[in-house]
Amino acid sequence: MNVATALNDAYAPYTYVMLYSLFENNKREEICVYLLGKDLSEESLNTMHSLAEQYSNEIIYIHMDEDSFDKRLLQNHEWPMETCFRLQLNDVLKDDIDQLIYLDGDMIINGDITELYYMPFDDGKHLIVTHDMTMTPNSDETHGYLHTEVFRKMIWENEYFNAGMILMDFSYLREKYGFNDYISLAKELDFQIFAPDQDLLNYMHQKETQYVDALKYDLLACNAFVYGMDYKKVKESASIIHFVGEKPWTGGSHFHYDVENLWWDYSLKTVYREFFLDKFVSEVFSDSTFYQAIEKAEEMNRNLSGKNALGRPVFEKPKDHEKEQFIRRVVNDKETEKYVSDLYDENERLQTEVQNSLKQLEELMKSLQ
Numbered sequence: 001m002n003v004a005t006a007l008n009d010a011y012a013p014y015t016y017v018m019l020y021s022l023f024e025n026n027k028r029e030e031i032c033v034y035l036l037g038k039d040l041s042e043e044s045l046n047t048m049h050s051l052a053e054q055y056s057n058e059i060i061y062i063h064m065d066e067d068s069f070d071k072r073l074l075q076n077h078e079w080p081m082e083t084c085f086r087l088q089l090n091d092v093l094k095d096d097i098d099q100l101i102y103l104d105g106d107m108i109i110n111g112d113i114t115e116l117y118y119m120p121f122d123d124g125k126h127l128i129v130t131h132d133m134t135m136t137p138n139s140d141e142t143h144g145y146l147h148t149e150v151f152r153k154m155i156w157e158n159e160y161f162n163a164g165m166i167l168m169d170f171s172y173l174r175e176k177y178g179f180n181d182y183i184s185l186a187k188e189l190d191f192q193i194f195a196p197d198q199d200l201l202n203y204m205h206q207k208e209t210q211y212v213d214a215l216k217y218d219l220l221a222c223n224a225f226v227y228g229m230d231y232k233k234v235k236e237s238a239s240i241i242h243f244v245g246e247k248p249w250t251g252g253s254h255f256h257y258d259v260e261n262l263w264w265d266y267s268l269k270t271v272y273r274e275f276f277l278d279k280f281v282s283e284v285f286s287d288s289t290f291y292q293a294i295e296k297a298e299e300m301n302r303n304l305s306g307k308n309a310l311g312r313p314v315f316e317k318p319k320d321h322e323k324e325q326f327i328r329r330v331v332n333d334k335e336t337e338k339y340v341s342d343l344y345d346e347n348e349r350l351q352t353e354v355q356n357s358l359k360q361l362e363e364l365m366k367s368l369q
């Protein structure tokens with residue numbers, strides 16, 4: 001199995017977790033991983049190599065050339081350059097390989113993915129992908145004007161994919177497309193694109209994509225929550241879970257879902273265990289919203305217990321052995337879950353309202369013609 005992923009050195013621990021979950025759940029496969037990066041340290045690379053060795057797999061580092069990169073691709077948004085490295089895959093991967101799967105580093109490979117990897121391509125199709133269900137046709141404000149113009153139709157028609165998992169008919173794609181083709185396309189679109197690489201890939205390969213079940217092969221963790229899938233359900237049914245947006249390893253003031261436990265299940269078994277625990281806990285404790293919430297709860301409960309979530313006076317940091325337990329509590333917080341669930345209900349209601357108004361407007365326009 002040939003796998004490619006892009007990363008920078010700061011992202012190495014997270015990519016390591018993704019690879020560990022991939023190796024652990026696909027032991028019958030010989031896996032060759034191509035790492036695309038520009039600043040990977042020797043230490044990170046050695047850590048990756050020793051992981052691969054444990055499973056008799058292989059890691060090949062491809063050092064990307066920063067200068068050949070057209071920085072206009074990144075002019076609109078705060079995307080790291082590494083995001084766009086996958087557009088250069090066809091140019092830098094010289095090995096004679098037929099099939100390649102691209103995987104993001106913010107994923108957990110929760111099961112055997114050989115069924116996906118060896119899936120045949122339909123006639124004329126050369127990329128196997130899943131629908132990006134975070135994209136809604138009404139999100140004009142955030143996605144820029146051209147994204148709205150060009151991609152709304154694709155999103156409406158369910159023809160817009162998430163670029164986190166792409167199974168490629170590589171021998172075909174390598175012959176047909178190069179980085180320059182994507183750059184020409186970006187110029188044609190005046191660089192007015194939202195997710196630089198994802199938009200370009202979608203636009204370029206519109207006719208060549210074949211869709212598979214997103215709930216199984218690129219389940220966006222935030223969507224799992226919206227669809228009412230909890231940790232147990234996700235663990236049973238999804239092969240690839242993708243933590244888009246806010247990350248499970250970030251302790252700051254964002255909503256945590258119990259599905260994030262799946263990431264912790266793997267990450268805590270790696271060499272980065274202590275690093276992840278320390279970072280998460282210190283981020284939670286240096287986040288002022290967390291202090292405010294505790295203060296408020298403290299005030300409300302003063303007469304009852306006056307203790308925080310760990311059962312001791314507020315502001316005292318947890319001891320080492322309590323960190324894991326603490327994280328599980330944070331991601332299982334029911335109150336947050338209810339709050340988010342209400343937000344989604346409200347959002348859904350608003351979206352239906354907008355769609356109904358659009359329909360009415362359309363009918364009105366027709367009657368006026």
Ligand SMILES: [Mn+2]
Nearest residue numbers: 104106164244
């Ligand atoms: Mn991602």
